[in-house]
Amino acid sequence: MDTVGGPLLPDQVSWSRAEQDLGYRKGDLINIGWHCSDRICRLGHAAKPALIWEDAQGDGRVYSFDDLRVLTNTFARHLQGLGLAPGDRICLFMDRVPELYIGFLGVLKMGGIVQPLFSAFGDESLLTRLENAGTAAIVTQRKHLHKVRKIRDRLPQLKLAVVVDADGLELRDGERAFALDREPRVEEFEVHPTTAESPSVLHYTSGTTGQPKGAQHVHYSLVSQYLTAKVVLDLRPDDVYWCNADPGWVTGTSYGIIGPWSNGTTQAVLDSGFNSERWYAFIAKHRITVWYSAPTAIRLLMRDGTGAAQKFDLASLRHLASVGEPLNPEAVLWSKEAFGRPFHDTFWQTETGCIVITNLPGMPIKPGSMGKPFPGITATVVDLKSYEPIPRPGSVGLIALRPGWPSMMREYWKNPGAYQSKFQNGWYLCGDRASIDEDGYYWFVGRDDDVINTGGHLVGPFEIESALLEHPAVAESAAVAKPDKVNMEVVKAFVVLKPGFAPSDDLDLEIMNFIRKRLSPLAMPQEIAFVESLPKTRSGKIVRRVLRAQEFGEPVGDLSTLMDD
Amino acid sequence: MDEIKRMVIEYVKREYIEEGDDREVKEDTPLITGGIVDSFSMVSLKRFLEKKCAIQIPDAEASPEAFNTVNSIALLVERFRTGAR
Numbered sequence: 001m002d003t004v005g006g007p008l009l010p011d012q013v014s015w016s017r018a019e020q021d022l023g024y025r026k027g028d029l030i031n032i033g034w035h036c037s038d039r040i041c042r043l044g045h046a047a048k049p050a051l052i053w054e055d056a057q058g059d060g061r062v063y064s065f066d067d068l069r070v071l072t073n074t075f076a077r078h079l080q081g082l083g084l085a086p087g088d089r090i091c092l093f094m095d096r097v098p099e100l101y102i103g104f105l106g107v108l109k110m111g112g113i114v115q116p117l118f119s120a121f122g123d124e125s126l127l128t129r130l131e132n133a134g135t136a137a138i139v140t141q142r143k144h145l146h147k148v149r150k151i152r153d154r155l156p157q158l159k160l161a162v163v164v165d166a167d168g169l170e171l172r173d174g175e176r177a178f179a180l181d182r183e184p185r186v187e188e189f190e191v192h193p194t195t196a197e198s199p200s201v202l203h204y205t206s207g208t209t210g211q212p213k214g215a216q217h218v219h220y221s222l223v224s225q226y227l228t229a230k231v232v233l234d235l236r237p238d239d240v241y242w243c244n245a246d247p248g249w250v251t252g253t254s255y256g257i258i259g260p261w262s263n264g265t266t267q268a269v270l271d272s273g274f275n276s277e278r279w280y281a282f283i284a285k286h287r288i289t290v291w292y293s294a295p296t297a298i299r300l301l302m303r304d305g306t307g308a309a310q311k312f313d314l315a316s317l318r319h320l321a322s323v324g325e326p327l328n329p330e331a332v333l334w335s336k337e338a339f340g341r342p343f344h345d346t347f348w349q350t351e352t353g354c355i356v357i358t359n360l361p362g363m364p365i366k367p368g369s370m371g372k373p374f375p376g377i378t379a380t381v382v383d384l385k386s387y388e389p390i391p392r393p394g395s396v397g398l399i400a401l402r403p404g405w406p407s408m409m410r411e412y413w414k415n416p417g418a419y420q421s422k423f424q425n426g427w428y429l430c431g432d433r434a435s436i437d438e439d440g441y442y443w444f445v446g447r448d449d450d451v452i453n454t455g456g457h458l459v460g461p462f463e464i465e466s467a468l469l470e471h472p473a474v475a476e477s478a479a480v481a482k483p484d485k486v487n488m489e490v491v492k493a494f495v496v497l498k499p500g501f502a503p504s505d506d507l508d509l510e511i512m513n514f515i516r517k518r519l520s521p522l523a524m525p526q527e528i529a530f531v532e533s534l535p536k537t538r539s540g541k542i543v544r545r546v547l548r549a550q551e552f553g554e555p556v557g558d559l560s561t562l563m564d565d
Numbered sequence: 566m567d568e569i570k571r572m573v574i575e576y577v578k579r580e581y582i583e584e585g586d587d588r589e590v591k592e593d594t595p596l597i598t599g600g601i602v603d604s605f606s607m608v609s610l611k612r613f614l615e616k617k618c619a620i621q622i623p624d625a626e627a628s629p630e631a632f633n634t635v636n637s638i639a640l641l642v643e644r645f646r647t648g649a650r
Contacts, residue, residue: 056599095600120603143586169585273597274604274629300604303628455605485624487605505616512609513580521605 008231013375015406018227022262030219031194032201033076033108035226036261037069038191049266052240052286053098056272061098065264068102071180073189075099075106078178079137082160086111086192088136089202092247093126093144095119096271099164099180100247103139104257108200108219111192115202115214118248119144124467124518127151128211129204130158133413137162139178142169196220202413203250205350206460207431208449214413215350221254221407222262224354228374229259232346233290234319234361241267242283243292249457250350251323254407255292276304280312287316294324296455298331298343299486306338314339319361321346324456325488326444329367345370347399347442349430350458351422353407357399357442369441370434378402380427381434384448387425393438396445400427450544452481454489457522461544464515464523468493471514473501478534480548482527493525494534494547503530535559569618569639576613577601577635592635607632614638620645 008017023039024030040050046066054060063071084090090112094100100116107114115133117126119141126147130138137160138148148161152174163169166177194200200219204212229235233255241260245251260267268286272278274297283291301309320335320343327345335343344359347370357379359371373379380389381397390397401408403423412419422429433445452459464479475498482492495511497503508528516524535546549556570592577590581601588594588601596602602610611627614620622645631641 056595143583143588146584271600273595273600273602275598275633276630278598300629303625304630490605490608505612509609509612509616512612516606516609517580521603524605524609526605526608 007236010375013227013231015223015227015376018223018406022223022226024223026196028195029193030196030222031108031191032219032222032258032262033072033105034191035222036105036258037065037072040065040261040264041069043264045264048264050261051098051101052266052268053101054268054270054272054282056278063098063102065261068105068261070185070187071102072105072109073186074183075103075180076110076189076191077186078183079106079110079112079162082137082162082176084110084112084137084160087113087199089113089115089133091115091117091130091133091135091138093117093119093121093138093140093148094164095141096246096269097141097164099139101257101269102180104247104253105261108194109189109191111194111198113199113202113216115204116247116253117204118246118520120522121147121248121520122516122518123147123150124470125463125520125523127154128463129214130155132204132211133202133214136160139164141165145169145175194219197410199410201253203253203350205250206451206458206463207418208451208460208462210418210460210462211466212460212463213415213418215250215353215409216411216413217353217407218410221353222258224405224407225254225258226262227376228355228358229255229265230263232344232355232358232360232374233259233292233321235260235263235265235290237264239265239289239318240286240316241265241290241292242270242286242288243267244294244297245292245323250353251292251294254354255323274300276301276308277311280309280314283314283317284312289316289318290321291317291319292321292323293343294456295322295327295331296324296487298322298327298335301338302331302334303486306334309338317341320344321359323348323355325453326368326370332365332367342367347371347444351409351428352401352405352430353409354405356401356405366437366439366441369437369443371442372440373442377405379442381436381442382425382427382429384433387427387429394435396433396435398448399430399432399434399442400424401430402426403428450480450548452479452489452491454481454484454491454522455487459491459523463519464491464493464525465542467515467518467523468495468511470518471511473497473507474511476534476542478542478544478547479525480544480551482551484526490526491523492527492529492547492551494529494531496531496534566639566643569642570635572617573614573635573638576610580609581606590635592639594635595633596635597629597633602632604629610638614642618642618646
């Protein structure tokens with residue numbers, strides 16, 4: 001049955017219908033890599049463009065679904081030839097180059113567990129995540145190789161660093177060159193026999209406590225990602241789709257690779273930093289029809305005004321959606337003015353693997369609301385203490401989902417305690433607070449923990465504080481969210497200096513750059529306050545909520561457990 | 566102006582071009598769209614400019630467009646140095 005692109009009526013939207021569309025029955029083999037390439041070719045779309053790629057200079061390349069099929073085979077065969085095996089964690093640490101997208105499916109085809117990481121991560125962020133995962137190999141570019149080299153001797157399980165643009169580079173032991181374009185093409189490849197519960201993608205995500213955790217997904221997640229991409233993003237056979245997200249983050253894989261390609265949708269990728277005119281030119285050039293963006297980017301576009309948009313022919317845009325943080329009402333209204341249609345807010349997270357609460361195409365939007373649960377998702381808000389559903393509309397509780405949707409993470413990598421803590425009273429807890437109105441629309445209130453949501457990405461305070469303590473001048477530190485007009489929140493660090501060090505602009509800048517290079521630009525404190533002491537409990541634990549409340553102008557709450565000065 | 570450009574080029578090379586990255590940084594090299602400086606890292610570059618040039622750049626002026634090249638950065642700095650808006 002050729003169901004790629006076939007529209008679904010509302011009562012047809014179900015996981016079982018998605019399984020039917022994908023030709024999957026319980027117990028069958030299922031492989032994301034195969035479904036995103038080979039299957040689309042078998043449905044007669046081999047010549048259809050899969051990837052329209054362009055870099056910052058405007059140079060581009062188009063790959064058909066048959067190119068995707070063959071190049072992912074080639075990538076998979078090459079990894080096998082290097083001695084990599086099913087189950088190995090294989091990190092992809094690249095900018096948004098074609099090898100990243102092709103490699104993602106290639107790793108899955110050979111049965112590896114693909115671990116995409118944001119290429120702006122510094123060496124410490126890379127070390128934390130590779131060490132935790134016991135990563136066997138990392139595929140990267142020459143410009144990022146020095147970060148790998150810096151931490152290599154602390155990663156005994158890392159067998160190989162594979163460099164995709166190594167021409168002229170002197171490689172060291174354990175480093176290999178791999179030029180995909182020059183590799184003999186592999187027409188036929190025996191895809192590893194993965195099943196529904198075979199591990200597929202390992203995405204690291206930050207929490208309040210401890211270092212980032214690896215959310216482990218399985219090949220069956222395809223069912224969720226296929227269906228939600230089709231329905232929420234309204235993907236149709238002739239669409240050209242653009243997802244702004246980097247595949248280092250879950251949006252960039254669930255909806256930047258798996259969702260669109262399992263639907264046989266052509267997608268365009270721009271490997272460039274933000275520039276509103278560049279983005280609009282890209283939309284006009286490739287006649288983008290569906291655009292999945294983020295509130296931070298939308299706010300930057302708003303800052304440049306509707307005038308910037310009007311210089312370009314954006315009439316191709318048919319459906320717009322947004323992800324990462326709550327989409328403020330002003331942004332919804334502005335997009336109607338700028339593009340003739342609103343951005344539809346969607347809510348989900350690394351652990352859920354797919355969109356769970358959303359504004360569906362055609363559904364009346366209440367600006368500021370994340371929408372309603374996707375069909376097949378049972379959601380509610382539960383009491384913060386009892387974890388019982390709160391029946392009264394407008395009451396604030398924790399967003400909770402009934403476990404069991406196809407793309408629910410199966411574990412935090414080797415961290416069963418943290419995984420179990422996400423489930424209470426039969427519900428999966430997202431960690432966000434919200435209320436539900438009388439019409440069933442969900443309204444975000446805030447995080448229930450100390451995680452900072454900056455530009456739609458979660459950053460954990462512990463990782464930042466640990467890195468701050470590595471700076472020679474820092475005795476103690478706390479990292480909290482500070483409100484920001486563009487990014488919703490940014491990191492603010494409170495620092496107690498060691499004796500012999502004094503606050504100064506030079507030190508402020510030095511610490512900012514120190515964190516930016518070790519962790520990432522996202523984790524970089526955008527403001528540093530040098531303080532004499534930090535609020536702590538009597539047991540010495542830093543109470544971040546006091547600092548955060550001060551930043552947000554909120555009540556600081558019960559201070560009775562704090563140490564007296 | 567040339568002095569500002571030289572200072573910015575030196576700073577960008579030192580802080581944003583990593584070992585093994587053989588990209589050149591010239592006055593018209595796209596820093597933001599070229600992926601050398603991302604929008605989060607802009608804050609530290611802004612802080613550097615404010616400190617070295619003894620100016621205050623309002624947040625609203627610190628846009629990705631204004632920071633995209635050494636040339637545009639130098640123009641921005643000059644505006645706030647001379648008091649022109």
